[in-house]
Every structure is written in C-alpha cells, then in structure tokens.
Amino acid sequence: MRTSELKRLGQDRAGRSKALAAAFADVALDEGLLDVGYGFADSPFGALLVAVTRRGLVRLQYPGRDVGEELEELAARLSPRVLESSRATGEVRRELDEYFAGDRRIFDVPVDLSLTTGFTRAVLAATARIPFGSTSTYRAVAEAAGSPRASRAAGNALGSNPVPIVVPCHRVVHTGGGLGGYTGGLERKVALLRLEGAAV
Amino acid sequence: MKHGSATSRTRPPFQAFLEEHRSIVYRFLRASVGGERADDAFQETFLAALRAYPSLEDGRNLRGWVLTIATRKAIDAGRAGRRRALTVPDVAAVGDANGQVGGESEVFDADDPVWRAVASLPPRQRAAIVHRYVLDRSYAEIAGAMASTEAAARANVHQGLRKLKEVVRHEDE
Numbered sequence: 001m002r003t004s005e006l007k008r009l010g011q012d013r014a015g016r017s018k019a020l021a022a023a024f025a026d027v028a029l030d031e032g033l034l035d036v037g038y039g040f041a042d043s044p045f046g047a048l049l050v051a052v053t054r055r056g057l058v059r060l061q062y063p064g065r066d067v068g069e070e071l072e073e074l075a076a077r078l079s080p081r082v083l084e085s086s087r088a089t090g091e092v093r094r095e096l097d098e099y100f101a102g103d104r105r106i107f108d109v110p111v112d113l114s115l116t117t118g119f120t121r122a123v124l125a126a127t128a129r130i131p132f133g134s135t136s137t138y139r140a141v142a143e144a145a146g147s148p149r150a151s152r153a154a155g156n157a158l159g160s161n162p163v164p165i166v167v168p169c170h171r172v173v174h175t176g177g178g179l180g181g182y183t184g185g186l187e188r189k190v191a192l193l194r195l196e197g198a199a200v
Numbered sequence: 201m202k203h204g205s206a207t208s209r210t211r212p213p214f215q216a217f218l219e220e221h222r223s224i225v226y227r228f229l230r231a232s233v234g235g236e237r238a239d240d241a242f243q244e245t246f247l248a249a250l251r252a253y254p255s256l257e258d259g260r261n262l263r264g265w266v267l268t269i270a271t272r273k274a275i276d277a278g279r280a281g282r283r284r285a286l287t288v289p290d291v292a293a294v295g296d297a298n299g300q301v302g303g304e305s306e307v308f309d310a311d312d313p314v315w316r317a318v319a320s321l322p323p324r325q326r327a328a329i330v331h332r333y334v335l336d337r338s339y340a341e342i343a344g345a346m347a348s349t350e351a352a353a354r355a356n357v358h359q360g361l362r363k364l365k366e367v368v369r370h371e372d373e
Binding site for chain 1 (some may be wrong): 210211212213214216218219222223225226227228230231239242243246247250251253254268312313315316317318329330332333334335361364368
C-alpha cells in the first residue's frame, strides 16, 4: 500500500463541509452558544444586514458598508461568537417584510441597545416612542432624553442609531420643517416617511 | 469600544473562522473517524471551539488550534469506535466497487480496504497518520495537535505505517 492511497480517505466531497457548516448555527443556538446571529432582510433599498443577540435586534445595516467589516466590528464590540443564523433572525426578517409590504405599523421584536450608551441611548429610547406615520423634532427627542437644549447632540445620536427603521430615527425632523439628515441617506428617509404616509 | 488589552485577543467572527477551516477539519475527521461518524465529530469539534473562542488567549494560529480540538475528538471517537470497526464482517470489497455511486453524504467505509486498515490502528497512530499523509502536516505540527513531542509524533507515524502495511499485506493473502 502506498501512503498516497490514504489521501482519498480525507475528501471533502459534494460540499459536505459546507453543508455541515451551514447546519452548525442551529447546533450552536440549541447549545446556547450563539451570542450574535445575523442574516439578511429584503427591502426596497436592497439587502439589510440584521444582527440579533439574546436580548433582541442589536444592529441593522443598510447596504453599502462591507459586511465583513461590520461583522468584525460586532465581534470586537459584542462577542466573537457571531454566526449566520436564519432561525435567530427569522422574527426580525419577517417583521421587516411585513413593514415594507405595508402590513405592519409597530415592530414587536425587542431591541438591544447595548451598542449605545448614555445620551444616545436615551434619545433612541425617546425616538422609539414616535408613532408610525408621524414625525417629531430633534428638540423634542432631546427634551424627552432629558436635555432640552441638546437638539444638535440629539441629531448626532440619531445619526449613530445602530438599528434604523426599527428605532424610527427617520421620523425625526427639524422644528422648522426641514428633513434634517439620515443615517442611511436622505432619499431613504423620504422613502420611509412616504411608505408610512407621513407628510413630507 | 474596548481597546488596548483587547487587541491581542482580537479574533475573526466565528462565521469567518468556520468558513476558513471547515474543509480541513472535515477532511481530517473523515479520514480519522470515517464517513459515518465524521458529521457528528465535525459539529462536536466546532462546538468545543465555539465554547472556548471568546477566552482564547492566542488567536495567531487558529488552524492549528481547531485541528488540535479535532484530533482530541477523533482520538476519543476512535477509542469508542475501534472495537466496532474491527468487527466489521470480512466481505470481499472489490466486487462492490463499481456499483458504488451517488450517496454523497454516506460513504460506505466498511467496504473500503484502505479505510479498514486505518480503522484498525490505535487512535493516536491513526490520527498521526492522517495528519501526515492526508493533510501533509509537519511533525512539529502533528506534535502540536497531539500534545506530544516531535519524536513521539514521528514514532506514532512510523509505527502506524508499519502496522498499516502489515494489515494490508495480510488482507491481500
């Protein structure tokens, strides 16, 4: 027998390791070892990267940024136990589908704001209470966050919103009626407000 | 954001780690424990890796690290499965070879004389042989994977090889 005959014992045929790797996220989830599960949700803007922890939706990223970079950042800031999981992200993907189809006005999926701190978190918590189809102002969310004069800081906080759409920072505009900025670009802000039937 | 001390512990998202090493881990296990048990051993290997991943101190040689875990799983599985492999009925395997098609996921190892010879080896020799001749790894790397010395790794390979040749010769008679 030649040692070269041993080689064929170790073949990775018909994408076997790929199939096993694809099934692994469920194994990890069942073992309670999945800290960050991610997936992609369809949207009118393209595929949205969504990431969830045990606490809820922690990140929603518009297309444009490199996915690998985004995942590395999540690994560094949250936990390196990051796996693609259709099961862990199933609820948020379904709710986003319904929202874009016009069949959902309120997201039921819990949100995990652990990528934010302090004032930003308070501003996002206030923003989360703005109802579907209506708008509020930078000044009002600053006030609700406990700093009535910090509307510029509130704008910055909203610009760093890790979970746009679900925490509806698109519903925050200027007191004078100007649209202000948006983390995903102004066209997307307008598109979301139109989708909700808000006056733009 | 955590900085400073965190930099030495920076490691890729587990998904990237899994994608990068899944094939070599599967190939190692497939050759070490056989097609029937390789799937379970694969998931066990990556579960053990996932469990330890956040606290892993040195992330520089992740491939070596995961193959060390796989080696431990293979040796454990080998100890449990060796008896069974040895009691596989001695069928004439040659006649079946041309009728063997499809069945991508299930490979009938029991009919493969080379696999039967490998399966008859003690688990440590078997693992060493697979590292050396299936994955082409160096003795230093094998020693690392088996938590032994280079000399011991060399001895495992040589003893395994001798036994392998005896078994095959015996079957040919």
